[in-house]
Amino acid sequence: MVFGGSPAKVRTIDTAPAAFFVTTGDVNLNGHPDIVAVHRNGNYNNSENEAIPLFMGNGSGEFNISRGFPTSLDGAPSAVAVGNIDDHPLPEIVTSNYRNNNITVLSCDPHTDIWSTENFPAGNRPAGIAIADLDGDRVGDVAVTINESNRLRIFYFSKTGSP
Ligand SMILES: [Ca+2]
Ligand SMILES: [Ca+2]
Numbered sequence: 001m002v003f004g005g006s007p008a009k010v011r012t013i014d015t016a017p018a019a020f021f022v023t024t025g026d027v028n029l030n031g032h033p034d035i036v037a038v039h040r041n042g043n044y045n046n047s048e049n050e051a052i053p054l055f056m057g058n059g060s061g062e063f064n065i066s067r068g069f070p071t072s073l074d075g076a077p078s079a080v081a082v083g084n085i086d087d088h089p090l091p092e093i094v095t096s097n098y099r100n101n102n103i104t105v106l107s108c109d110p111h112t113d114i115w116s117t118e119n120f121p122a123g124n125r126p127a128g129i130a131i132a133d134l135d136g137d138r139v140g141d142v143a144v145t146i147n148e149s150n151r152l153r154i155f156y157f158s159k160t161g162s163p
């Protein structure tokens with residue numbers, strides 16, 4: 001079988017420097033997919049607070065940058081995943097931070113709309129990251145490739161949000 005599709009339209013959106021990885025997910029649970037990117041230079045060179053820009057979708061192919069997370073991500077984030085890993089259905093955003101050897105969970109308080117961050121150690125040079133419920137407890141878990149130790153690390157999160 002041969003792929004038979006072709007893009008009907010292509011567009012380009014400007015970003016901060018060092019845009020590295022991108023994923024999609026409905027970050028604000030409004031039914032429209034959003035785009036989340038990470039910038040490898042984070043904010044360690046005092047660039048804009050755009051280590052993790054969110055491109056909020058309107059469901060018709062248009063996007064608005066709503067915010068950039070400065071976080072503590074001078075750790076050269078290399079990848080990002082979106083999924084629910086605690087007891088509130090609003091998705092979390094999780095980055096693997098290649099330089100800091102950890103992952104960062106960004107979580108939005110649904111009452112205040114304020115985002116908080118929490119870091120978890122991940123081993124030597126965490127690179128790729130993905131979220132799915134891997135143990136069937138209905139809470140998302142996080143799988144991370146650990147580049148320099150030839151390993152895969154899995155964080156099983158529970159309803160309290162801690163692995
Ligand atoms: Ca959305
Ligand atoms: Ca959540």
Ligand SMILES: [Ca+2]
Pocket residue numbers: 132133134135136137138139140141156157
């Ligand atoms: Ca789980």
